[in-house]
Amino acid sequence: MNNPNTAEAKIEQLSKRLQQSIQSRKQLEDSFQHDYNVLAELIIKLTYACAGMDHGLDNKLVKLRGLLQRNAGMAELEQAINDTQTVIEKHTLNVQRLLKQTSEQTQETVAFLRQQSLQKAGRDRLATIENMLESPSIAVTHYIPVMLELLQLFTASAHSLADSHTKPQQNSAEVPSRQLLELLNQVDFDGATGQLIQRTKLQLNQALDQQQFIELMLQLIRQIVKTINDERQSAQSFLLELNQTLTLVQGALQNTLASRTEFHDKSGVLNQQLQADMKQLNDSVETATQLAELKAQVSDHMQSINAALQQKFSLERDERRNFERQYEKASSRIKNLERQVEQYKRQLAEQKFKSLQDPLTKLPNRAAFEERFQLEFERWTRYKEPLCIAVADIDFFKRINDSFGHVAGDKTLQVLASMLRKSVKASDFVCRYGGEEFVIIFPQTQLEQAIERLELAREKISNIPFKFKSEDIRITVSVGVAQFSQDSDTVVTVFEAADKALYEAKRRGRDQIVTA
Known part of the structure; x- marks a missing residue:
């Protein structure tokens, strides 16, 4: 018998252990490769499923998909994943804001349809749509069937109106007029086009029937097309001169x-x-x-x-x-x-x-905010200096538009924008995010200091002596504020926190500041 303590026996034992270690490592590598392939296949399928949602996101997903399909190294994958994550965060923020706007616009459309003389089938379908809107689900796919139902109901109503030869009501263009007015508030043209837009905004504040609204739209479209053609011809002349x-x-x-x-x-x-x-x-x-x-x-x-x-x-x-x-x-x-x-x-x-400027309030707009917010977030990530963000919303703003007209609403937005800008520091960033919402970024500012400035602005706004049609009106704002505090914080999560705090301020009775 071989002596287990001899050198040959020890070498044989070590050889067996080495073979076992090699076999175990190969099993681990095979298992890891299998898990990697499964995960890569899942991610590739998800990239195909997300295609078409956003052009910038599509480009990042195509790059990520290519790296996964050729089994790229982790260094390349990590960079591509980080780039994709940044775009996804921005896309997520945009989708959430669009979902909110879609929800509000859908509610207005339902309210508009509820005032129309619908037949029983139309009223039943409208009730179905309202039930669908009460669902707690908040997703794009949740609103697609709602939009389809609304379109079908609009089509049925239009056919019914044509068949009965009923004269259009004077306020039949109220909802599209309001939508067009909101769009015109977001653009700024010079010259004849700018003058036409100002006249159009004044006309949209008046009661228009469908025919008047269509004529106004056609006139506006013709002028905008002419402006675009003039710009195109000017660019062509410049390129010809350059050539x-x-x-x-x-x-x-x-x-x-x-x-x-x-x-x-x-x-x-x-x-x-x-x-x-x-x-x-x-x-x-x-x-x-x-x-x-x-x-x-x-x-x-x-x-x-x-x-x-x-x-x-x-x-x-x-x-x-x-x-x-x-x-x-x-x-x-x-x-x-x-x-x-x-x-x-x-x-x-x-x-x-x-x-990058909101033409009505002369504040930076949403595009400028997203650029600045990303810059401040990167600075916070690097230096961890205090950073806060606040979302402010005018209370019952729709009542002002409905009761006193959009001119009064525009004036309200301009005055409040000026007051917000004067109530914070020059280093703070104030922008009009959209509609009656404003966003303020507080760089290098502790949460208590941000709240102090916001409280000053809230009090000043509530004491502004607004007067519409000989009626004294008190305007207030609700504010939600959040701060960056954890390494896991992102522009999306902190903005969402401030937005949720804003809704909590609304729920508690408005005219107050709530901290996330």
């Missing part, structure tokens, strides 16, 4: 190169001639036997050399003049092009500024 200038510069360069080549060729011939003349002069000096003969030969050679030098000087002068003409011609066109480029840069800068 012509580049063509001229290219031609000038080609002419200069051709002239330079010709100059080099002619200059080379003259240089060869000068060298030949100098060699002949040297030969004459070396072979001359008489002074008179040498003088005559030198004089001939010097005349030849002088003629060659004159030709060379003339050639260089013509080359220089030709270059100066080409340069001046191209320079003039380039300077003219530079002026046009500067003008377009100013226009683009103005358009970018307008695209």
